[in-house]
Amino acid sequence: MRNLITGNELCARAAIDAGCRFFAGYPITPASAIFANLVRELPRRGGVAMSSPDEISAIAYCIGASLRGIPSMTATSGPGWCLMSESVGYALMAEVPVVIAVVQRLGPSTGGATAGAQGDIGLVSEAVSGGYRFPIFSPSTAAECYTDTLRAFYWAERLRSPVVLLSDKEVASTAEVVDDEALPALVSPGRSEWRGGPVGYRTYAFEKEEDVPLFAPVGGSAKVTATGSAHDQAGLLRKNDPETLGVMRHLQAKIDAAEPELGRVDFDYQEGATTLVLSYGVSARASRDAVAQARSMGRRVSLGVLRTLFPLPVTALHAGLAGIERVVIPEENHGGLYRNAVLSALGKREVVGVNRVGALIRPEEILDAII
Amino acid sequence: MQSSEPAPAPFLADCALPYCKGCGHSLVVRSLADAMQQSGLAPEHLCIVSDIGCVGLIDRLFPTVHTVHTTHGRSTAFATGLAVADGALCGGRTRFVVVIGDGGSTIGLLHLVAAAQLNVDVTVVLHNNHVYGMTGGQASGMSPEDWNTVTTPDGNPLLPLDMMGILRAAGAGYLARELATSRSLTGRLVEAMAHPGFSLVEVIEVCTAFGTKLNRLTGPEVRALAERTGEPLGLREQRLGRRHYAEVARPPDEPTETGTRVQSRVVVASALKAPLRVVVAGTAGERVQSAAALCARLATAAGLYATQKNDNLVTQGTGYSLSEMILSPSPIHYTGIDAPDAILAVSADGWNTVRGLARTLAPGGVILVDDTIPGVPEGLPALVRLPLRREAGRDDAALAALAWLLARTGALPPQALADAAVATHGEKAAGAVRAIAWGAAEANRGGD
Numbered sequence: 140m141r142n143l144i145t146g147n148e149l150c151a152r153a154a155i156d157a158g159c160r161f162f163a164g165y166p167i168t169p170a171s172a173i174f175a176n177l178v179r180e181l182p183r184r185g186g187v188a189m190s191s192p193d194e195i196s197a198i199a200y201c202i203g204a205s206l207r208g209i210p211s212m213t214a215t216s217g218p219g220w221c222l223m224s225e226s227v228g229y230a231l232m233a234e235v236p237v238v239i240a241v242v243q244r245l246g247p248s249t250g251g252a253t254a255g256a257q258g259d260i261g262l263v264s265e266a267v268s269g270g271y272r273f274p275i276f277s278p279s280t281a282a283e284c285y286t287d288t289l290r291a292f293y294w295a296e297r298l299r300s301p302v303v304l305l306s307d308k309e310v311a312s313t314a315e316v317v318d319d320e321a322l323p324a325l326v327s328p329g330r331s332e333w334r335g336g337p338v339g340y341r342t343y344a345f346e347k348e349e350d351v352p353l354f355a356p357v358g359g360s361a362k363v364t365a366t367g368s369a370h371d372q373a374g375l376l377r378k379n380d381p382e383t384l385g386v387m388r389h390l391q392a393k394i395d396a397a398e399p400e401l402g403r404v405d406f407d408y409q410e411g412a413t414t415l416v417l418s419y420g421v422s423a424r425a426s427r428d429a430v431a432q433a434r435s436m437g438r439r440v441s442l443g444v445l446r447t448l449f450p451l452p453v454t455a456l457h458a459g460l461a462g463i464e465r466v467v468i469p470e471e472n473h474g475g476l477y478r479n480a481v482l483s484a485l486g487k488r489e490v491v492g493v494n495r496v497g498a499l500i501r502p503e504e505i506l507d508a509i510i
Numbered sequence: 511m512q513s514s515e516p517a518p519a520p521f522l523a524d525c526a527l528p529y530c531k532g533c534g535h536s537l538v539v540r541s542l543a544d545a546m547q548q549s550g551l552a553p554e555h556l557c558i559v560s561d562i563g564c565v566g567l568i569d570r571l572f573p574t575v576h577t578v579h580t581t582h583g584r585s586t587a588f589a590t591g592l593a594v595a596d597g598a599l600c601g602g603r604t605r606f607v608v609v610i611g612d613g614g615s616t617i618g619l620l621h622l623v624a625a626a627q628l629n630v631d632v633t634v635v636l637h638n639n640h641v642y643g644m645t646g647g648q649a650s651g652m653s654p655e656d657w658n659t660v661t662t663p664d665g666n667p668l669l670p671l672d673m674m675g676i677l678r679a680a681g682a683g684y685l686a687r688e689l690a691t692s693r694s695l696t697g698r699l700v701e702a703m704a705h706p707g708f709s710l711v712e713v714i715e716v717c718t719a720f721g722t723k724l725n726r727l728t729g730p731e732v733r734a735l736a737e738r739t740g741e742p743l744g745l746r747e748q749r750l751g752r753r754h755y756a757e758v759a760r761p762p763d764e765p766t767e768t769g770t771r772v773q774s775r776v777v778v779a780s781a782l783k784a785p786l787r788v789v790v791a792g793t794a795g796e797r798v799q800s801a802a803a804l805c806a807r808l809a810t811a812a813g814l815y816a817t818q819k820n821d822n823l824v825t826q827g828t829g830y831s832l833s834e835m836i837l838s839p840s841p842i843h844y845t846g847i848d849a850p851d852a853i854l855a856v857s858a859d860g861w862n863t864v865r866g867l868a869r870t871l872a873p874g875g876v877i878l879v880d881d882t883i884p885g886v887p888e889g890l891p892a893l894v895r896l897p898l899r900r901e902a903g904r905d906d907a908a909l910a911a912l913a914w915l916l917a918r919t920g921a922l923p924p925q926a927l928a929d930a931a932v933a934t935h936g937e938k939a940a941g942a943v944r945a946i947a948w949g950a951a952e953a954n955r956g957g958d
């Protein structure tokens with residue numbers, strides 16, 4: 140059935156469909172609708188949705204619940220994300236699955252609660268010390284908010300990692316038409332669990348560095364030793380010894396190894412095009428219109444909509460960049476936060492940014508950059 | 511006669527303790543291990559959630575219970591999430607024991623307050639050595655007045671926080687203060703872990719690396735210090751009967767299917783050939799956004815594409831309220847409205863917000879403004895003034911304006927909008943139905 144619905148509502152619905160059973164949140168525009176929807180729906184579906192007194196607590200509650208074995212999620216915007224970032228590092232280091240929906244709004248600081256932006260790409264992707272890159276997905280439509288929330292849970296659970304669903308005010312809170320029947324079903328395999336009984340479990344055991352350690356819940360029969368400090372495979376505090384250094388490499392290796400599978404760019408190719416418009420989120424929508432206009436004027440141009448921002452979707456990009464000489468990257472921030480991050484994957488091609496802060500980038504501005 | 515029961519495995523590892531010589535943390539760890547053994551809980555049903563600081567070196571000392579080593583000050587919050595999930599979703603068999611310093615307790619004070627307020631099954635063992643030990647003896651919020659620390663060389667000018675008082679006010683059901691050297695400590699910890707809900711034991715010690723040296727303190731003086739810095743030692747609070755958050759949050763056994771949202775099921779056809787971009791503006795609380803939503807849902811049911819986004823003052827209940835809506839026969843990507851086909855202003859708040867858009871009106875566009883709004887330049891192109899508020903009423907003026915637009919453009923039959931209002935609001939839609947009929951009739955009369 141066709142419905143008029145927002146991305147935030149579909150994000151909440153997808154969380155439930157993906158098996159989320161714990162949500163903790165602190166209100167912030169434009170993310171609050173996720174919270175409100177889950178407070179209403181989650182208890183009816185066997186879960187808990189609770190308020191926290193701040194965002195530091197919200198994510199800590201989620202990580203706690205996830206350590207107990209419960210798929211968990213929180214939702215916030217830039218200011219709340221800043222408070223959460225210490226614990227995001229914890230989730231990465233302690234290998235705890237957790238999904239964080241970050242609905243961007245205008246910054247810096249309190250900025251504009253009801254104004255859109257794509258200004259938190261750097262804040263989110265570089266939140267964790269040491270250059271670690273956890274998966275960040277970026278929907279550009281309400282329907283994609285659904286799909287990418289499913290993907291976020293799938294990869295958080297599979298990789299034992301924090302995953303961010305990075306949307307923006309326009310994409311998340313504009314109601315648009317979505318056909319229920321067209322929404323995909325992605326069955327999450329859940330975490331790979333330890334089934335070896337009470338003896339012999341090691342919280343961070345792996346053979347190859349890209350392997351994901353088996354999960355056992357705190358409170359189960361196998362003793363868990365979880366930690367956010369540098370540790371060996373047993374979870375005991377250590378630094379500088381070879382095993383610990385291996386764990387430190389493993390934390391990124393397991394994510395990088397999944398890149399070919401979790402990296403996603405939706406391409407709309409045109410035969411013979413040498414220009415590619417590469418965008419994400421709200422700006423991808425204007426890009427679609429700009430590309431259509433350019434084509435109607437006889438220009439050859441391809442479009443790539445990034446559904447994975449990080450780890451850089453190099454496999455998908457590599458395929459999509461064949462024959463491309465010029466890449467136009469529209470995004471609603473100063474200086475091109477993603478443009479600078481993706482540069483290394485674009486080789487020697489000419490790269491042009493289309494940027495604006497505080498208002499939507501219009502299709503005409505992108506068209507100007509295409510032609 | 512020898513008991514045939516095997517002695518429970520000792521909770522404490524057979525290894526040297528990592529703390530400084532004479533540090534009270536060693537005594538607390540031994541008491542905690544004894545208390546765990548006496549509690550009768552199986553190790554798998556116990557979890558130590560440790561903070562950062564010297565207190566956080568505990569993991570390897572307890573080789574059989576679960577341990578979660580967290581970040582500075584946040585241990586109580588991690589434990590709260592664990593305890594709510596355990597209690598509400600996993601049968602609630604686990605006891606979570608937070609091990610935290612006075613430093614962690616002050617940077618993470620809100621988490622202690624929240625855990626007490628939620629009344630989660632968490633026992634906090636607050637190791638109060640009166641300084642930040644691990645970082646080198648700086649003053650904490652619980653350092654005694656006049657106390658010499660690395661950061662208060664002339665004596666601490668502040669009074670120490672009264673943790674008992676703070677947490678009692680937050681609803682804590684079990685509170686106690688004990689010296690690390692006290693024989694009562696183990697018993698207190700057993701009581702605290704058996705207490706249903708939140709409990710906290712503040713253990714008084716002095717940091718041997720910094721506290722004793724800088725303050726020339728001897729062992730026997732610690733009791734006097736404890737009595738000077740807070741409530742008397744011993745049991746300070748024991749109340750039962752408060753609800754546990756985990757019980758409140760426990761979902762019903764049988765999942766109930768979610769009620770599907772009421773969507774307009776009215777079957778209509780649209781004559782729309784090109785996108786119609788509409789800005790409708792009025793005053794918060796006068797159902798501007800819900801009128802636009804009704805219209806956009808009708809368009810959706812009619813097989814059109816639609817987008818709707820709302821804006822209002824951050825205060826939400828006052829000032830302007832507006833909706834930007836696009837109805838289109840083809841998919842909509844860019845949702846900005848740079849050249850509106852219609853500007854509908856149903857109140858002065860609304861007009862003052864959208865008046866600037868008048869110069870961006872698309873060719874063939876129209877501006878409809880309530881006729882009581884002052885200061886509307888009569889020379890505006892395509893301006894229509896109608897008594898929207900008088901005829902439709904404050905709360906249905908936006909619907910009347912939209913009905914007028916639908917009738918004028920042929921985008922959707924206004925009657926279908928009225929049917930949708932009835933389908934959504936039932937009998938309460940009588941006013942809306944009248945407003946829609948009036949708006950449509952005005953358009954058909956060529957009401958401009």
Ligand SMILES: Cc1ncc(C[n+]2csc(CCOP(=O)(O)OP(=O)(O)O)c2C)c(N)n1
Nearest residue numbers: 563564565582611612613614641642643644
């Ligand atoms: C966010 C943050 N700020 C500061 C620190 C540095 N730090 C580590 S331990 C500590 C103080 C520990 O004091 P306390 O909690 O009293 O425990 P103790 O070492 O005395 O046992 C501080 C400030 C940190 N780890 N994280």
